[in-house]
Amino acid sequence: MQEPEIIKYLNGTASSREEKEIEDWIVSSDQNAKKFNLLKARHIASTFPETSNGIQMDKAHSTFSDALKTASDMKCRRLSILRFAAILAMALGMGYFYTGDSFVKEPEPIVPDDAITLQLENGDIQIISEGSKAKVMDSEGNLVGAQNGTQLVYKNNESAVGESVLNKLTVPYGKRFDVVLSDGTHIFLNAGTSLTYPIKFIKGKERQVFLKGEAFFDVAKDTDHPFLVQVEDLNVRVLGTRFNISSYPEDILVNTTLVEGSVSIYAKEDPYDASTSSLLEPGYKAEWNKKDKNISIEETDVALHTAWVRGKVVFRHLPFKSIVKKLERHYDVAITNHNKVLDDEFFTASFDVETIEQVFEVFKMNYGIDYKIINNEVIIN
Secondary structure, eight states: OOHHHHHHHHHTOSOHHHHHHHHHHHHTOHHHHHHHHHHHHHHHHTTSOEETTEEOHHHHHHHHHHHHHTOOSHHHHHHHHHHHHHHHHHHHHTTEEEOSSSEEEOOOOOOOTTOEEEEOTTSOEEEEOTTOEEEEEOTTSOEEEEEESSEEEEOOOTTOOSOOOEEEEEEOTTOOEEEEOTTSOEEEEOTTEEEEEESSOOTTSOEEEEEEEEEEEEOOOOTTSOEEEEETTEEEEESSOEEEEEEOTTOSEEEEEEEESOEEEEETTSOOOTTTSEEEOTTEEEEEETTTOOEEEEEOOHHHHHGGGGTOEEEEEEEHHHHHHHHHHHHTOEEEEOOGGGGGOEEEEEESSOOHHHHHHHHHHHHOOOEEEETTEEEEO
8 A cells, every 4th residue: 555545544535445445455464554553653743733742642632532432333433543543653652651541651661781772764772682583674564674593684675776774783792793684794793883784775876884893794795786884984895705894982993804805995085986995905904093094904814803703802912901992892891900000011812701700810820910800890900
């Protein structure tokens, strides 16, 4: 059912035959009913005057009640409910619920700090429970993907056209998660990372995503649609390749490490130009300095930068102040260092299934670091 036909129905300008067709369509499936009510909620909400708190809920309540009172028989009552139930849907969508006499504001849901979340295009936030299965729906009730354990998989819809609709996946400290986009690109998200991406890619346009934190990309090859990752003031452009990007807000450097294929790196404000962008080859790392906007490229051990995908924490000749940041993200702990001499000392270590207590026991045994753990805080003396 098309939107203009539904708007005619809501405005009362549809013919009897059109009304019946729409009503039959509504009751034919839960998905149709949900889509219809969401559209009605937006349409009816636009007809009410706003106050400082939004829509005048007393008028919405009055309109809904009057519609039910004037229904003289079951058929009329059914039509009235179909036409005005959207007011209730609108109220629920705004965070209100009906008590029988009035609409009451419902408390905003509290999202735990340690929850993986998915923000939909309409701003709604869903909590992702690890290990479970769930469907991913858009604001109109259409199925766009599904969760299976620690992975979200979006439906392949390459031929779709229209405006791009974005979702945002956020992974807190202490957790990892991955997502398969509609084109088959597989992205692994490290702790403390958020990724904003389209639920479908638009034919004829670049495949663009936005990253804060760290992620490993296995990009599906598509020569007609380059894949673009935007981080800070930097663009990373690829066709089909595997690479790692680390771009945490608190870090001064944005690191891009290439496993296979090739990537071009250039400033966000600049248009793409193959002759002026920096080309990265497999086994090399590009460091972008956020302050001076300079980029340096050097050969590197790729395994050091991708070990986190396998759940490992690896340090090789790394200053302790950088190690502290990585441990805080990986274990979701706060580390307070009162021994500032340690900050610029370099350490080499590798951890896998160890707890944070075991990690610091290793530091204590091998390097004489004195520490204590209270609740979720590590205090270094």
